Amino acid sequence: MSRPNFMRRNMIKLALAGTALGLCAGPALAQPVSIDFWDMIWGGPTYPAAAQALVDKYNAEHPDVQVVYRSVPWTNWYETFVTAIASGSAPDISTGAGFQAVQLYDQGAIMPVDEVVAQLDANDFAPGALDALRYDDHYVGLPWAVDLRVLFYRKDVLEAAGVAVPTNWEEFRAAAKTLTADGKFGLVSSGDSGGMHWILASSINNGGGLFDADGNAALNGERTTEALQYLTDLKTDGSVNPASVGYVNDDARGSFFRGEAAFLLNGPLLPDQAGGVKDQIGIVPPMQALHGDVGTVYWVNNIMVYNQTEHPAETMAFLKWWSDNALPLWTEGKAGNLPARQSIQADAYFQDNPSVKYIIDTYLPVSKTMSAAVGGTFPQLNEIDGDGFLMSLMQSIWQGQPLGDNLAAAQSHLEEIMAD
Secondary structure, three states, rough: OOOOOEEEEEEOOOOOOOOOOOOOOOOOOOEEEEEEEEOOOOOOOOOOHHHHHHHHHHHHHHHEEEEEEEOOOOOOOHHHHHHHHHHHOOOOOEEEEOOOHHHHHHHHOOOHHHHHHHHHHHHEEEOOOOHHEEOEEEOOEEEEEEEEEEEEEEEHHHHHOOOOOOOOHHHHHHHHOOOOOEEEEEOOOOOOOOHHHHHHHHHHHOOOOOOOOOOEEEEOHHHHHHHHHHHHHHHHOOOEEEHHHHOOEEEEEEEEHHOOOEEEEEEHHHHHHHHHHHHHEEOOOOOOOOOOOOOEEEEEEEEEEEEOOOOHHHHHHHHHHHHOOOOOHHHOOOOEEEEEEEEHHHOHHHOHHHHHHHHHHHHHHHHEOOOOOOOOOOOOOHHHHHHHHHHHHHHHHHHOHHHHHHHHHHHHHHHHHHOO
């Protein structure tokens, strides 16, 4: 899911509350343990109701534990959590942005979930998903979903022009240029985080990324610079809709659905959101980049447990149950990502959907997180994901500005973030 953009450098001091021990006199009956679960809205209007129904099922099966569900909107989500932590009113457990857990763990607010991971089959998780939550020799969260970027095409647009589906970057550039005619464009993008994902997806596709193997900032590394120059060349060719820089993701998707562009980089469930043109949406196979590499970017959405919980054992037990029973979040809640667990991916709901099955089989195995090529996770990723400097770089590219100075400025900013 695209993440909102907030400056995260100057975090407030986290005031962690101590555990309160309640003493009761006499033979009063024990009250059920109460657990607060804050969950982001991961889908459309049906998602919160489906998640609440799943919580209700857990409560019915566990009368000694009652989970209180709260649906948290993405607007001002960051302030919501850090304010709650600072005031001693954090939830026991929550979902959140992809790198929220590691940053809050680094500030002493998050409890490792190693014991839950030990109870699950590590091979049941999507490739790399568990490693993406490993920090300080602990798992700071449990993967529940993955969100990756896939290149889609309009079947009708390519067929009308007699253009074959590209298999590598050279073919893609030629196809995009050919398909730019009569008020239509080879590709459409946006100037928000959806556009920024072109930087991440293409640099990983070309064997690069934001970092080198030692974890140093490497936006100006050879492979990443090649990828950024490639995007610049697409713009120079005239293949990118010039409105892209001012578009948000919904604008870009609308343009693509109307057939105004041949290609769009977007989330894995895009065809199911295309309405009457669903059958015209095709998936470009993972393309070979300049040196034959394949790949794309993905995020591991996770659930985290807070140190403020007074009921860690019960909270961990609920976390495992939620992971084991998460299927209705998609079948009923229409979550906009893919399950992190392969046993859930194996359900007919996904396997009988040709486009989703194709993405699971071909794109997911070659996906890497923003931490490629160093791997793992670290607190600075949360700031990088939401700071906005990569969006500025993408906007400059879609505006047709020369790459050099803008790339140097972005590299310098990335170095500053990593030095904190």
